[in-house]
Amino acid sequence: DAGVIQSPRHEVTEMGQEVTLRCKPISGHNSLFWYRQTMMRGLELLIYFNNNVPIDDSGMPEDRFSAKMPNASFSTLKIQPSEPRDSAVYFCASSYTPQGYEQYFGPGTRLTVT
Amino acid sequence: AQSVTQLDSHVSVSEGTPVLLRCNYSSSYSPSLFWYVQHPNKGLQLLLKYTSAATLVKGINGFEAEFKKSETSFHLTKPSAHMSDAAEYFCVVSDLSNYQLIWGAGTKLIIKP
Numbered sequence: 001d002a003g004v005i006q007s008p009r010h011e012v013t014e015m016g017q018e019v020t021l022r023c024k025p026i027s028g029h030n031s032l033f034w035y036r037q038t039m040m041r042g043l044e045l046l047i048y049f050n051n052n053v054p055i056d057d058s059g060m061p062e063d064r065f066s067a068k069m070p071n072a073s074f075s076t077l078k079i080q081p082s083e084p085r086d087s088a089v090y091f092c093a094s095s096y097t098p099q100g101y102e103q104y105f106g107p108g109t110r111l112t113v114t
Numbered sequence: 115a116q117s118v119t120q121l122d123s124h125v126s127v128s129e130g131t132p133v134l135l136r137c138n139y140s141s142s143y144s145p146s147l148f149w150y151v152q153h154p155n156k157g158l159q160l161l162l163k164y165t166s167a168a169t170l171v172k173g174i175n176g177f178e179a180e181f182k183k184s185e186t187s188f189h190l191t192k193p194s195a196h197m198s199d200a201a202e203y204f205c206v207v208s209d210l211s212n213y214q215l216i217w218g219a220g221t222k223l224i225i226k227p
Contacts, residue, residue, distance in 0.1 A: 031213055043158075043204075043217050056212065091157065101146045101208035103215060105158040 002026070004106035006092050012112045018080040021109045024073055025094030033103060034067055034077050035091040043091075049075065050097070082113045116141045118207045120218035128226045133177075133192040135221045137205030140186065146208035147188045148215070149179055153201040161203070164188065175199070200225045 005024040013019055025032050034046040047057040049069045057067070064083070069075040079086055089110050093103040121136040139145060149161040162173025169181040175198075179190045188205060205218040 033214075042219060045214065048212075048214060050213070056214070093158075095213065097213045101210075101213055101215060102148055102160055102163050104160065107157045 004092055004094055004104055006090075006106035006109050008109060009107060010110045010112075012114065013082055014114055015083055016081045017113075018078065019082045019086075019111060019113075021077040021090050021092075021111070023075045023077070023092030023106060025075070025092070026096075026104055027073070029094035029096045029104075030072070031095045031097050031103075032069060032075050033093040033095075034075070035093065036088045037091060037108075038088045046077070079111075082111075084113045087111055087113050116145060116207045116209050116216045118205050118216055118218040120205050120221050122221050123219065124222045124224060126224040126226060127195050129197055130194050133190070133195045133199065133223065135190040135203050135205075135223065137188045137190065137218060138186050139188060139205070139207045141207060143210060145210070147179075147181060148206040148208075149173065149177070149188075149190050150204045150206060151201050152204070152220075158204070161190070195223075195225050197225050197227065199223060 007022045030051050032049045037043045046059045047067045048055050052069045067077045089108045091105050091108045093105045095103045117140045119138045144166050147164040150158045151161045152158050162171045164171045164181045172178045177192045181188055202220045202222050204220050206215045
């Protein structure tokens with residue numbers, strides 16, 4: 001079974017540019033989570049989808065961030081415009097909530113905004 | 115409300131000696147509890163989980179954890195540390211109201227040769 005797939009693995013961009021991060025959850029999972037990890041703030045939950053519907057986006061830092069899940073096998077996290085303080089590792093995770101709460105993480109996207 | 119406290123930010127042990135990473139939780143009802151591991155510059159991997167079955171849970175790489183309701187603890191142990199165990203370990207409790215996970219601050223495990 002393939003795990004959670006994220007792309008790109010690394011992204012370097014200039015301030016002001018649009019950045020799109022992509023995630024393919026594990027097939028059959030019905031919940032998807034976007035996290036951000038930095039040295040200063042640790043792991044932060046940004047947004048959570050259940051059955052493709054955004055349930056809780058209270059962790060999204062500001063309007064520059066948006067996330068979509070058009071179908072059960074794909075999600076995007078977009079930052080427009082990007083800023084240097086957005087530099088972090090962004091993780092996507094998925095779970096099958098009827099069977100429990102454990103989440104399975106992708107390898108992450110390391111974003112650097114210069 | 116659920117919460118989790120990892121009692122040590124860093125733990126240093128010699129290779130071949132036992133490992134103990136401490137975690138206390140707070141929950142209004144029977145929680146699901148997890149330990150995740152993150153090796154340097156890697157993703158987060160599920161190490162083990164407790165979901166109200168056996169109180170002693172065995173995980174990958176020789177780790178195990180014991181759920182103690184009376185002490186509200188879920189400490190992670192391993193009898194003999196290996197250099198490859200050097201990583202950050204996160205204790206996590208489920209938020210039963212919304213399927214989200216509440217994360218501890220992490221414990222960095224350092225293995226001395």
